[in-house]
Amino acid sequence: MDKAIIAILGHDRPGIVAAVSKILFARDCNIENVSQTTLQFIFAGIFIISMPADLSEESLRQTLTAALAPLGLDVHITLFEAMTTPVSPPQSESYIVTTKGPDRKGLVAGISEVIARFEGNITNLQAVFKGGDDPGDNIMIYEVDVPPQTDQQALYQELKKRAQELALDIDIQHRNIFEAIHRI
Numbered sequence: 001m002d003k004a005i006i007a008i009l010g011h012d013r014p015g016i017v018a019a020v021s022k023i024l025f026a027r028d029c030n031i032e033n034v035s036q037t038t039l040q041f042i043f044a045g046i047f048i049i050s051m052p053a054d055l056s057e058e059s060l061r062q063t064l065t066a067a068l069a070p071l072g073l074d075v076h077i078t079l080f081e082a083m084t085t086p087v088s089p090p091q092s093e094s095y096i097v098t099t100k101g102p103d104r105k106g107l108v109a110g111i112s113e114v115i116a117r118f119e120g121n122i123t124n125l126q127a128v129f130k131g132g133d134d135p136g137d138n139i140m141i142y143e144v145d146v147p148p149q150t151d152q153q154a155l156y157q158e159l160k161k162r163a164q165e166l167a168l169d170i171d172i173q174h175r176n177i178f179e180a181i182h183r184i
Helices: 016-026 057-071 107-117 152-165 175-181
Strands: 002-011 030-039 042-051 073-080 093-100 121-129 138-146 169-174
Touching (some): 093 175, 107 121
Antiparallel strands (some): 030 042, 093 138
8 A cells, every 4th residue: 555645724614524534435545644733714634644556646636626625625645655664763752842922923933943953853833823912822832852862951941041032931841741730
């Protein structure tokens, strides 16, 4: 089976995931991973699928495009070679970095630059900017994997310094601590 990445974008409405997954099922595709979110009323979904060898990328694109066009959705498909041997992710420590503060340009760039400089990998980012000066209206949550050889204290200090420069409150927690505190 071939693998493909499918990106679906368009105005959010109920039933998009159901419509996409129904089409994929009907074409004998298997959804291996999916990530979906809504950003300012825009649906953004990424599906990693395996598809039968007799199903072409173009045929799948035409089917999805025809079925999803009435919903105002755009479809993008990219085939990729399945890895013959699984690659285990590098060892890392996982952290949750949360910032709050007044909205302005450069917030994501400022924090992500520090994380990159320390070889941290942002695995998930949620940023909600409603504008204005109310810190509760402007929140960024980064999930970050940090290599064990990274000077974590230096990373912490640099993130605190950058947050201060950007007038942000910042909280940095190891994922295990974050999950224990926020467990329902």
